[in-house]
Amino acid sequence: MxxxxxxxxxxxxxxxxxxxxxxxxxxxxxxxxxxxxxxxxxxxxxxxxxxxxxxxxxxxxxxxxxxxxxxxxxxxxxxxxxxxxxxxxxxxxxxxxxxxxxxxxxxxxxxxxxxxxxxxxxxxxxxxxxxxxxxxxxxxxxxxxxxxxxxxxxxxxxxxxxxxxxxxxVKRKTGFLIPGVAYKSDLGVGFNIPFYIALAPTYDLTLHGRYYTKQGFLGMAEWRQRFDNGQYNLKIAGISQKDPDQFGFNTVDGGTVGDPKKLRGMVGTKGDFAINPRWSFGWDILAQSDKNFAYTYGIPGHSSFVQQSQVYLTGLNDRNYFDMRGMRFQVQEKFLDGNSSARSEKQPWVLPSVDYAYTPDAPVFGGELNFDVNARVINRDRFDGSSAVPAVRGVEATNSRLTASAEWKRSMITDAGLVITPMFDVRGDVGQGSTTSGSVGAINTMAHNLSGLEYSQDGSRYGTVASEVRSAYNRFMASAGLELRWPVLFSSTSSSHILEPMAQLFARPDEPYGGTLGIANEDAQSFVFDASSLFERDKFSGYDRIEGGTRANIGFRYAGSYENGWTTNALFGQSYHLAGTNSFSEPDLVNAGAYSGLETETSDFVALAGFASPAGLSASVSGRFDEQTAELRRAELKAGYAASLFSINAKYTFIQAQPLYGFADDRREVSLGASTRFNENWKVFGSGTYDFESSVLVRNSVGFSYDDECFSYAMTYAETRDRDTREATQKVGFNISFRTIGDFGSDTSSFGSN
Missing domain, CATH: 2.60.450.10 (Lipopolysaccharide (LPS) transport protein A like domain)
Incomplete structure (x- = not known):
């Protein structure tokens, strides 16, 4: 003492x-x-x-x-x-x-x-x-x-x-947790009573009893376990529905068909483990009776509209990167129109996808050398497409591809400040696939529909497209490129500006098998040509398509900074197809280049401009304009302001119709979100998205919250509407949290986030 x-x-x-x-x-x-x-x-x-x-x-x-x-x-x-x-x-x-x-x-x-x-x-x-x-x-x-x-x-x-x-x-103790309550128009009022069981310091079990006034009792159990190098969980849920027809339906021949199935459920598990400081292994797997079960009932961790189940192995060490994963995609939509099976499996299995990248530490001939390898095997159970809209997103088949590439580039600066960067790239692909009568029929339908439809915006058309289904193929592509940049600095006592004219030239042969519908395009479907992709060597988004032909990209970049903290930036340019076959005018199973702005010899103009202020105000505008008429083809406007007590952000998007790409009408949409604090503790927030073409407020929400060191409260109301049927779904949520006592309400931990 x-x-x-x-x-x-x-x-x-x-x-x-x-x-x-x-x-x-x-x-x-x-x-x-x-x-x-x-x-x-x-x-x-x-x-x-x-x-x-x-x-x-x-x-x-x-x-x-x-x-x-x-x-x-x-x-x-x-x-x-x-x-x-x-x-x-x-x-x-x-x-x-x-x-x-x-x-x-x-x-x-x-x-x-x-x-x-x-x-x-x-x-x-x-x-x-x-x-x-x-x-x-x-x-x-x-x-x-x-x-x-x-x-x-x-x-x-x-x-x-x-x-x-x-x-x-105490952070973990066996006993009842605070109950929860939520409302969703499809399900009614839901009550949740969780019971937590602390079995050991490293594993536990949580049991949930949910009751929905429209659908009955749903039971759920979650097991969690931690180890020195990682953790995993296992979640099981099931329900015997009171009203099966409300779960989902399809319209067949103009009628409504109810689904008599009552018993529905899911099993999901996630895990992540560090094998050593360089390697990690994990999984995220969902199996369910219906493609939209987890989304409908808001099962935490599995309620994304697009659910990606996967098993992965990742390694990272210095400038080496390796990633291998098997994937299964599920779109948790409520129903499908015009299909006899509302729960048909259309999304593919990817078993596996492999990526490897390596950059040697030492320079090679004074420049940087990069190696890339990609491999994937895809299996799809059935054909996904429509004869009305000639855009086939995938076919019933198993196909595989192995790609290896090497790129070398070196930047040299002249006395005048000109940056000269020569580039060389070689790539090889080996592919193999199996086809069925369904896939052959789908490809033949695609070829027939393409033969007489308007494609490019200047009025030119496809020629006759021959359907050809290849069970095996190999491709080789070599390209040589030269990039010239000349950054010029303009400065004054209060600001500095950099204007950088830029030009690129890539010479390469035509795309192997360009225009052949029998080679699947699975990973290069989402293609957008804008200011961000103007100076890309290969503008396709994935490996299944290869840009061929000789092309030049020309434009300028600008960046400015001011003494008061403001910054500005801009980019403008155009791309030119100089020789060979233009890959973006060649059809494939999804028409990735259709209406992209690159399908003509001279591309559309692309531009971007923006600014940011130290006070939190920022804005940017980008667009793509027809090379002949300057007609607006695509535009995006973003603006935002963020301060300690108030924030607002807005986004407007316009995309012109792309019929052969699967979008028959123009798309115009505006989103707005804002929040404000009345004082240190109170906040009001809201958001909305409006579709101009269908004249529908697609989704809107409003809410308010209070939070301090011992208490928090939040109340939200949200609506979502179908663009075609205008059917509305409402959701009301609230959460009250008393520190050390617990939460009550409909927070994401008990009722999901959708």
Whole structure:
């Protein structure tokens, strides 16, 4: 024991020792501060008085005018005390008694996790629990309240005869969690009661019982386990639906067909493990009775509209990168029109996809050398397409491809500041595929429909396209390129500007098998030509298509910075097909180049401009314009402002019709989102998306929230509408969170996020 005091008084007759004035005692991790402490040798008790403060080894602090405790600090009695724990929770009581070093009983006590108001300590906290008796069991890690009432802003809300919660220091303890409630128009009002089972320090089980007023009882269980090098979970859910027809339907021959199936469910698991500092392994797998089960019922972790199940192995070391994964895609749509099976599997299996990249540390002939390898095997169960719209997204087949490429480039700067970068690239592909009668029929239909349809925007047409299904192929492509950049700096006392004219030339042979519909295009379907892709050597988004022919890209880039913190940027340019066959005018199974702006010899103009300010204001506009008429083909406008109390962002998108690419009509859409804080704690927010072509407010939401160090509340209302049927789905959500007590409502942990 370490004792400090101004004066020590020994009373041999009473067998006491009294420390007076600035007393400080440190014993066994316990610290006691008081004006006066008397130690009774006979009873072994310490009686402290005068601004007493006691702190134990856990960081819990006790404040009182008088404390009577044993000399080992295990037992004691206190009048008119308040306690502050290390987790910033607070107890107060008329009196308290401590036994056996872990059991504390508060008489006429108060508990809260809200810090006292500094300006007015007597002001009631946002919430508190008053109880005739509070029993804090430090060994069992529980706090029990007897004859208690819950107060909110000083007003009583509920009377609770008895209830028990976990010790504020406990992160994991078996017991019921706070219930949840949510509303979704398809499902009705949902109630969720979770029960948590802490089986061991490294694994646990959570059981959920949900009841939906329109669909009945849904049960769910989640197992979680942690290891030194990673973790995994397993989730199971199932329901016997009261109203199966509400789950999904299809229209066949103009009628509505109900689905009689009642039993539905899912199994999902996720895992991630670090094999060593360079390698990691993991998975995200979902199996379900219906393609939209997890999305409809908002199963946490599996409720994305596009669910990607995968198993992966990834390695990263210095400038080496390896990634191998098997993938399965599921679009969790509610129903499909015009199809006899609402749950037909159209999305592919990818078994596997492999990527490898390596860049040697040492320069090669003074430049940088890069190696890339990509391989993939894809299997699709059935043909996905429509004779009405000649855009086949995939065919019933199994096909594989192996691609290897090497690129070398070196930048040299002349005395005049011109940056000259020669580039060389070689690439080889080996492909193989199996076809079925369905895939052959789909390709033949595609070829027939393409033979007489308008394709490019200048009025030219496809020629006759011969259908050819290849079971094996190999391709080789070599290209030589030269890039010239001449950055010029303009500066003044208050700003600096860099204008950089730029030109590229790539010479290469025609694309092997260009215009052949029998070679699948699986990973180069999402193709957009804009300012960001103007100076790409190969503008296709994936490996299945190769850009061929000789092409030049010309434009300029601009960047400016100002003394007041503002920045500006811009880009403008055009691409020119100089020789050979233009790959973007050649059809494939998805018409990736159709209406792209690159299908003509002289491309559309692409441009981008933007600015940003230190005050949080930023905006950008980008577009693609017809090379002859300057007609707008594609545009995107973004603007935003972010400050401490207010933020807003807006986005407008326009895409001209692309019939052969699967979009028969123009697309125009605007999105707006904003939030504002009235003060430090209150916030209001909302968002909306409007489709101009279908005149539908596709989705909108509004909400408000309050949050501080001990309490948070959020309320949201959201609607989504189908662009064609205008059918609306509503969702109401709210969440109340009391720190250390728990959450109540429809937060994402209990009801998903969709």
């Amino acid at each position: 370490l004792l400090e005091a101004d004066t020590l008084v020994y009373d041999n007759d009473a067998d006491t020792v009294t420390a007076v004035g600035g007393v400080q005692i440190d014993y066994g991790g316990n610290k006691l501060v008081a004006q006066r402490v008397t130690y009774d040798r006979k009873s072994g008790r310490l009686i402290a008085s005068g601004n007493v403060a006691l702190e134990d080894g856990t960081g819990t602090k006790v404040f009182s005018e008088k404390i009577d405790i044993t000399d080992d600090f295990a037992n004691g009695f206190v009048n008119a005390l308040r306690i502050e724990t290390a987790d910033k929770t607070y107890f107060a009581a008329e009196s308290a008694e401590r036994k056996d070093g872990f059991l504390t009983t508060f008489n006429n006590g108060v508990y809260t996790a809200c810090a006292p108001c500094e300006e007015n300590p007597a002001k009631p906290p946002i919430w508190r629990i008053k109880a005739q008796k509070i029993v804090w069991n430090g060994k069992a890690k529980t706090v029990r309240f007897e004859n208690s009432r819950f107060e909110f802003f000083g007003q009583p809300l509920a009377f609770l005869p008895a209830f028990e919660v976990a010790d504020p220091t």
